[in-house]
Amino acid sequence: xxxxxxxxxxxxxxxxxxxxxxxxxxxxxxxxxxxxxxxxxxxxxxxxxxxxxxxxxxxxxxxxxxxxxxxxxxxxxxxxxxxxxxxxxxxxxxxxxxxxxxxxxxxxxxxxxxxxxxxxxxxxxxxxxxxxxxxxxxxxxxxxxxxxxxxxxxxxxxxxxxxxxxxxxxxxxxxxxxxxxxxxxxxxxxxxxxxxxxxxxxxxxxx
Amino acid sequence: xxxxxxxxxxxxxxxxxxxxxxxxxxxxxxxxxxxxxxxxxxxxxxxxxxxxxxxxxxxxxxxxxxxxxxxxxxxxxxxxxxxxxxxxxxxxxxxxxxxxxxxxxxxxxxxxxxxxxxxxxxxxxxxxxxxxxxxxxx
Numbered sequence: 001x002x003x004x005x006x007x008x009x010x011x012x013x014x015x016x017x018x019x020x021x022x023x024x025x026x027x028x029x030x031x032x033x034x035x036x037x038x039x040x041x042x043x044x045x046x047x048x049x050x051x052x053x054x055x056x057x058x059x060x061x062x063x064x065x066x067x068x069x070x071x072x073x074x075x076x077x078x079x080x081x082x083x084x085x086x087x088x089x090x091x092x093x094x095x096x097x098x099x100x101x102x103x104x105x106x107x108x109x110x111x112x113x114x115x116x117x118x119x120x121x122x123x124x125x126x127x128x129x130x131x132x133x134x135x136x137x138x139x140x141x142x143x144x145x146x147x148x149x150x151x152x153x154x155x156x157x158x159x160x161x162x163x164x165x166x167x168x169x170x171x172x173x174x175x176x177x178x179x180x181x182x183x184x185x186x187x188x189x190x191x192x193x194x195x196x197x198x199x200x201x202x203x204x205x206x207x
Numbered sequence: 208x209x210x211x212x213x214x215x216x217x218x219x220x221x222x223x224x225x226x227x228x229x230x231x232x233x234x235x236x237x238x239x240x241x242x243x244x245x246x247x248x249x250x251x252x253x254x255x256x257x258x259x260x261x262x263x264x265x266x267x268x269x270x271x272x273x274x275x276x277x278x279x280x281x282x283x284x285x286x287x288x289x290x291x292x293x294x295x296x297x298x299x300x301x302x303x304x305x306x307x308x309x310x311x312x313x314x315x316x317x318x319x320x321x322x323x324x325x326x327x328x329x330x331x332x333x334x335x336x337x338x339x340x341x342x343x344x345x
Contacts, residue, residue: 044319046257047330051319074255076322104250104322131326132319 037065037113040136042079042105042126044072051075051129053136057175057186060116062141067113070105077134078102078127079112082147082166090154090163094120094145101127116140121147121177125170133169143177233306236276238262245273249323258332259283259344269324270300275332277344282306284341287331288324291317308335 041054051072060066068079082092083099093099097120102112104127116122119141126134137147146153151171154160175186232239245261246253254260259275272285285306293300314332318324334341 047316048318048321049316074252074257076250076252106250106252128320128322128325134319 037067039067039069040079041069041071042077044075044077048072048075051077051126051132051134052173052188053079053126053134055185055187056135056173057137057139057180059139059180059184062119063115063117064140065113065115066138067111068102068105070108070110073108076104076106077129078104079124079136080127082123082125084163088162088164089125090146090151090160090166092121092123092147092166094118094122094147097122097145100124120145123147123166123174130170131167133167133173135166135170135173137174137177137180139177139180143181148177233274234282234308236260236262236274236280236282238274238282240264241266242274245323249321251322254278256345258286258330261286264304267304269328270303272304272306272333274306275344282308283334283336283344285333285335287333288318288328289331290324290326290328292326294329305333306335311335311337312341314341 038058038060040058043054044051053068054071058066068077070077078101080086080089080101081099082089084091085099086101097116097118100112100114105112116138120139121143122138122140124136124138151166154163173188179186237244241264242262243265244253245251245263248263248265251261258273259277260280261273261275263271263273269288269290271287273288274282275284275286277283287300287303289300311334314330314334316330316332318328318330320326320328
């Protein structure tokens, strides 16, 4: 997996020397297809009561790049793969894939990106907001791997005793693999002040 | 109202049980003493829209108080951060420090978490300025 990150400042990232061109599309830069960069915004409301990845679920092709962009002033976020190397979180990306951890993105416009060559399901979270349910899911090519398993799949298996459980609030926010495969992009929707699991959806080629 | 019951009780505890911080020294930034700028302790911006520039004595985390200053360096509020899990566990917070300033109004906000208090919690904001001036802390 390839990762690109900007200048590290006090635990956070600021973009430096990463001359990204203006986007031709708000969420899909480049000419489209396998070479396009898929963009995910890291958002919150003004008071930090609601936090979310936008979109929360995407389907991409092997070798495609995902770019997270900080879009909430005053409320830092991370994008961090579910992997034991990230503070003993449970493994929810393909076994042979490299985990990522962006560190804190502090300023609006800060960004972090990874290229994902290995097929499968990749679950990730925001470090300070995991307990509040700020998580996301990427399906690369065909779904497979630990991310397709129940959240407690590892219980009782050797070597997993110190793995942490996915918080209930986070479990409830993941879009289903089926919805991502069928629709390409899954965005969160607010109903009655609460996030719902999956909802307003559009395909890459419709946005 | 039911939803805010525990937080309201905690706020009352804070107001009744607080002990004063060191006089006028806290009214302008930096407050001195053991207080440190929050952005030097955790990966947060120097100025947080809606709150201001925050200082805290690390020994008091997570509750605080966090002393909040506007862009001119004037104390505008004290913020207490109370984890939701502590409220539901009926945990008490007693003898928290308080700034020697006249309280104008109080806000209680749910917050999903942030570096330093990375879990859902309530902000109990004791404002020393009017709602209009509080809204201008941007």
